[in-house]
Amino acid sequence: MTETFAERLHQTRLGLGRRIVEHIRRGTSDLALAAMRNDVSVYIDPVRHAAERQVLFRETPVVACLSNEIKEPGQFRTFDETGVPIVVVRGRDGEARAFLNVCLHRGARLVRDTEGKANLFTCWFHGWSYAVDGKLAAVPEAERFTDSDGASALTQSGHLIAVPAAERYGLVFVQATPGSTMDIDAHLGDFGPQLELLELGKAERVKDGVLPVASNWKYALDTYGEGYHFAALHKQTLAPYFRNDITVYDSFGPHHRVLFVSRDMESWADRPEAQWGVDDALGGIHYIFPNTILFAGSVSPGKRYYTTFRHFPGETPGKTKTYKTIYAPGGVKNDEHRKEVEDAWDxxxxxxxxxxxxxxxEGYRNLVALPAGSSVVYGRQELSLQNVHRALAAAIGMPLPPVAVANAPLREAAE
Ligand code: FES
Ligand SMILES: [Fe+2]
Incomplete structure (x- = not known):
C-alpha cells in the first residue's frame, strides 16, 4: 500500500521528534567526525568569487519566488540578483516562464515594475509589446523595419530570450543562462520529497525586504547554518527560545536540513510521544543549494511561518544582499494574522x-586583514557549514585550499 502524504508527513515529524528527544535525554547532538579548517581566501579571493557568481548564480538553478507570488496568468516578478535582468511570469496556460528582461528592439529594460500583472509587456522606449509567453505582439510602424533584402527585420525578433524556469513543490526556480539546460529534479534529488512536506504551494507572501551586508555572501550564509552561536551572539534574542547545543542534521546531496531544538521541546523528553506536539518537529532551516535558506518556525511556541533568505553576492567578495520574505503557511487568515506575520518579519x-x-x-574585515594562509575552523557541531563549503567548492571546480591539518571527510555521528 502506498503511503499517503499525511502519513509520510506524520512519520517524518515523528522520526525527527524521536531524534530530538533522544538528544535531549542523552545530552547529545548530531556532529561531524572532526572539525574542519577552511582557508580564509575562500571568503575573500576575487577569483573564487567570480567563479561562484558565474557557476552558482548563472549556471545553477536558484529560487526566484514561491509559486503563489505569480499565481494568476500574467502575474510577474522581475529578478535581477543573479546579475542578469530576468522577468518571471505565469503564462495563460499556467506555465511559469522566465525571459531576459530586455527589449529586442534596442535593449531597453522591458518590465520596469518589480511585480504586477500584465496582459502584454510594452516597452516604454518605443512601445514594442510582447505577450506574456514572450512572443512579439505588436511593433509601432512595423512596416519601417524592412531589411536591405526587402524582408522584415522583425522576423529575427519574434520572441523574448528565454531562460530555463521550472516549478517544483511550490517554488519557482530559474537558471540565468539563456539556452542552458536545467534539470531541476536532478538538482533537487532526494531533497525534493522533503521540500514537498512543507506544502509551500499553499504559502502566502506577507512581507519582504532586503538586508544588505558588507561581508562575503558565504560568511552571511554560514550564520544560518549553526545554532552554536545562539547562546553568545543571540543571548537576549534567540537563546531564551532555542538550545544552542543540539543540532539535528540531514544532508540531501548539497542541500540540507538543520533543526534547532526549542525550549518547549525539552518537556517532550518526560512525556509519551502522543503528547509531544510533533507538528513542530519538522522546522528549522532548509538549505536549498546554493544560496537559499528557508526557515520554518518562529521564536513563538506554536507559531509557524516560512521565511526565505536568498543570498546574492555583489560584484566584489565583500558585498552581499539578502532578500528576506515571510510567508503565512496555508495563507493569511485575517488582518490580525497578517499583522502578526508582519511583526515576525520585523x-x-x-x-x-x-x-x-x-x-x-566585522568578521569579513578581519579575514581580509589576516596573513595569507590563515584559516577559520568549523567545529563538529557546525557540520552543515562543513558540508556547504565542500559542496560549493566542488560545484565551481575549485578545491578548498590545503590547510595545515588535513581535513577528515565529512561523516555525521551522533554523540
Ligand atoms: S527598445 Fe524597446 S521598443 Fe525600442
Ligand atoms: Fe544568527
Whole structure:
C-alpha cells in the first residue's frame, strides 16, 4: 500500500521528534567526525568569487519566488540578483516562464515594475509589446523595419530570450543562462520529497525586504547554518527560545536540513510521544543549494511561518544582499494574522541586522586583514557549514585550499 502524504508527513515529524528527544535525554547532538579548517581566501579571493557568481548564480538553478507570488496568468516578478535582468511570469496556460528582461528592439529594460500583472509587456522606449509567453505582439510602424533584402527585420525578433524556469513543490526556480539546460529534479534529488512536506504551494507572501551586508555572501550564509552561536551572539534574542547545543542534521546531496531544538521541546523528553506536539518537529532551516535558506518556525511556541533568505553576492567578495520574505503557511487568515506575520518579519530582520550581520561585516574585515594562509575552523557541531563549503567548492571546480591539518571527510555521528 502506498503511503499517503499525511502519513509520510506524520512519520517524518515523528522520526525527527524521536531524534530530538533522544538528544535531549542523552545530552547529545548530531556532529561531524572532526572539525574542519577552511582557508580564509575562500571568503575573500576575487577569483573564487567570480567563479561562484558565474557557476552558482548563472549556471545553477536558484529560487526566484514561491509559486503563489505569480499565481494568476500574467502575474510577474522581475529578478535581477543573479546579475542578469530576468522577468518571471505565469503564462495563460499556467506555465511559469522566465525571459531576459530586455527589449529586442534596442535593449531597453522591458518590465520596469518589480511585480504586477500584465496582459502584454510594452516597452516604454518605443512601445514594442510582447505577450506574456514572450512572443512579439505588436511593433509601432512595423512596416519601417524592412531589411536591405526587402524582408522584415522583425522576423529575427519574434520572441523574448528565454531562460530555463521550472516549478517544483511550490517554488519557482530559474537558471540565468539563456539556452542552458536545467534539470531541476536532478538538482533537487532526494531533497525534493522533503521540500514537498512543507506544502509551500499553499504559502502566502506577507512581507519582504532586503538586508544588505558588507561581508562575503558565504560568511552571511554560514550564520544560518549553526545554532552554536545562539547562546553568545543571540543571548537576549534567540537563546531564551532555542538550545544552542543540539543540532539535528540531514544532508540531501548539497542541500540540507538543520533543526534547532526549542525550549518547549525539552518537556517532550518526560512525556509519551502522543503528547509531544510533533507538528513542530519538522522546522528549522532548509538549505536549498546554493544560496537559499528557508526557515520554518518562529521564536513563538506554536507559531509557524516560512521565511526565505536568498543570498546574492555583489560584484566584489565583500558585498552581499539578502532578500528576506515571510510567508503565512496555508495563507493569511485575517488582518490580525497578517499583522502578526508582519511583526515576525520585523523581529527576525532586527536580529539579523543588529547581530548576525554586524558580526558578519566585522568578521569579513578581519579575514581580509589576516596573513595569507590563515584559516577559520568549523567545529563538529557546525557540520552543515562543513558540508556547504565542500559542496560549493566542488560545484565551481575549485578545491578548498590545503590547510595545515588535513581535513577528515565529512561523516555525521551522533554523540
Ligand atoms: S527598445 Fe524597446 S521598443 Fe525600442
Ligand atoms: Fe544568527
Amino acid at each position: 523581529a527576525t530582520a532586527h536580529v539579523v541586522r543588529t547581530e548576525d550581520y554586524v558580526v558578519s561585516a
